[in-house]
Amino acid sequence: MLKGKQTLVFENKPVILASAAVGGPFEAQGQLAQDFDILNSDIWLGQDSFEKAEKVLQEQAINKAIEKSGVNQKEVQFLISGDLINQITCSSFTARDIGMPYFGIYGACSTSMEGLTLASILVDSKNANYAVACASSHNAASEKQYRYPTEYGGQKPPTAQWTVTGAGAVLVGQKGKGPKATYATVGKVIDAGIKDPYNMGAAMAPAAVDTIITHFQDRGIEPTYYDLIVTGDLAGVGHSIADELLKRKGLVIPSSIFKDCGLMIYKQDQPVFAGGSGCACSATVTYGHLLNRMRKGELKKLLVVATGALLSPLSYQQKESIPCIAHAVSIEMEEEEG
Known part of the structure; x- marks a missing residue:
């Protein structure tokens, strides 16, 4: 539905x-x-x-x-x-x-x-x-x-x-014990006109913002409904841009619950530039750390907004801009059945 x-x-x-x-x-x-x-x-x-x-x-x-x-x-x-x-x-x-x-x-x-x-x-x-x-x-x-x-x-x-x-x-x-997928907001392709493949965070931030705002509008809830909202791999540059764009659009997410997988996975002294990225970034952080926290009872309601830059080596060589997308899934720990 x-x-x-x-x-x-x-x-x-x-x-x-x-x-x-x-x-x-x-x-x-x-x-x-x-x-x-x-x-x-x-x-x-x-x-x-x-x-x-x-x-x-x-x-x-x-x-x-x-x-x-x-x-x-x-x-x-x-x-x-x-x-x-x-x-x-x-x-x-x-x-x-x-x-x-x-x-x-x-x-x-x-x-x-x-x-x-x-x-x-x-x-x-x-x-x-x-x-x-x-x-x-x-x-x-x-x-x-x-x-x-x-x-x-x-x-x-x-x-x-x-x-x-x-x-x-x-x-x-279909049945069993564990966190449940309750909602999914399917993203649209958003192109901010950025062409620099070394600035993925800035390129993806508008797509993340569009999906996050749509999710809360569609559901009719406030960000504080969730214990944690994480973006996939905006890292230091993109996460701060997304936070500012959200505020400009009237959606304020408390910093205590708004995080990014690319900022969580590595230590500050590791030479990762702005932070982590890649398909495995949100996948490992979510399917490892975050779901473990849910199973321990530390989180009950989680929104994961995975972000993607849809460029290719060919499109970059042809000097195209970088179209981006973000998909969000609401994962909730409810009372176990049976």
Whole structure:
């Protein structure tokens, strides 16, 4: 059911039965390391390319989420997955080996909440009993594709961000114990005219603001309804811009509940420029740290607004601006049934 302009209501409230977060050696040094299920000590993960390493990250996350749920993998009816590599090949090769019916999606760094939205639609509509959604990124693979290979050692400005090496997966089911997906606000593509691929936060901030405002208008609630509202990877530059834009539009979110995954995942002394980014940024923070907090009773109502810059190396070379999008999912811990 649609509420307002862009917000889906999940009337049957699909349950997040389990989730998993995996990362690399740099994430193991971050401030959320304790919330990862698997931390790999080698960015190659024993493979001969970074792209193959990212495929392993996806497999680790998907298998761990299913294992934690106690559901037999043969009962999971759909896999929804996306990444940043050309034509989402990491996801497609993962799907090839896992063997589930597969939806490959590309929402750039908004892929985590796009995947959770689609998995929830399948389960809420009773077209699936179980669906798993995954999103991944790999620092070295993304640098090679979008910017320069890391061994090139190119200089970066302070507005640049550090792509998270990791993957997050979530298993959604019709019944069971756990947080529930209650609403999803599907974003529109917003283009602020920014062309600098080293300033993703500024490019994505207007899209995040548009989705956040729409979510509260569609639901008819105030920001304080939530215990926490997190953007995906606006990082230091974009998060401050989004906060200012929201205030200009008359929506004030208390700083105590308005956070960003790209500012949460790493420590301040790690050289990540403006903060973290990548599909795995919101995926690992949400499916690791934030859902762990919900299961501990520290959070009851969470809004995750994953942000994505929809550029490609080709569009950048042709001097196009960077269109962006943000998808928001409301996750709530309610009284357990049964």
